[in-house]
Amino acid sequence: MNAPRNPKAGIDALLSPDNCALILIDHQPFQFAGLRSHDSQTIINNVVGLARGAKLFNVPTLLTTVVEERGGFLLKQLQDVFPEQKPINRTFINTWEDPRVIDWVKKTGRKKIVMAALWTEICLAMPAIHALGDGYEVYIVTDASGGVSLEAHEVAIQRMVQAGAVPITWTVFTSELQRDWAREATVPGLAKLLMDHMGNVGTSFTWEQQLLNTPHNR
Secondary structure: OOOOOOOOOOHHHOOOOOOEEEEEEOOOHHHHHOOOOOOHHHHHHHHHHHHHHHHHOOOOEEEEEEOHHHHOOOOHHHHOOOOOOOOEEEOOOOHHHOHHHHHHHHHHOOOEEEEEEEOHHHHHHHHHHHHHHOOOEEEEEHHHOEOOOHHHHHHHHHHHHHHOOEEEOHHHHHHHHHOOOOOHHHHHHHHHHHHHHOHHHHHHHHHHHHHHOOHHHO
């Protein structure tokens, strides 16, 4: 008798461009003002890298804010990745309670939902736990999210993992989408993404490219 399949193991547990959707929640000035689990620049770098990765691989992406007339508009660097998209501005603290968000998710036809938010313990935990209860597979991008303290961020991750969420980081997201370097169409875009947003890895990659392009190496 075969054991039941573990939905969090095997090739089907990995993300691909055609099996997931991304929701970016409340990366706004008020939320950044309360951010204490990470420095703001790290979160800005990571969430913009995450968004650019989603765009590169054509992953459906939803931007949403909460009472932006008080908390401020979406981070400009993030809005610039999807300049044509007007973020859904909510009154619900829990994004998953807004019918417009649910309608958008249903229209994508995707069951793997990737989320990042400020703050982790509220704006990420609430919709992640709610979506899990509705039968979705939820992947939480921990380094593109942050809380009002390190404890708040870490305890929220523990809570979501206990509920069934899968924690990942933004470079895991892009790496799973690429999966194979033989998929050459997205390699230049991914290389540019790594150079722009991946710190030491990016500078090392830039150095390698410069060496390859010097006359004595041609």
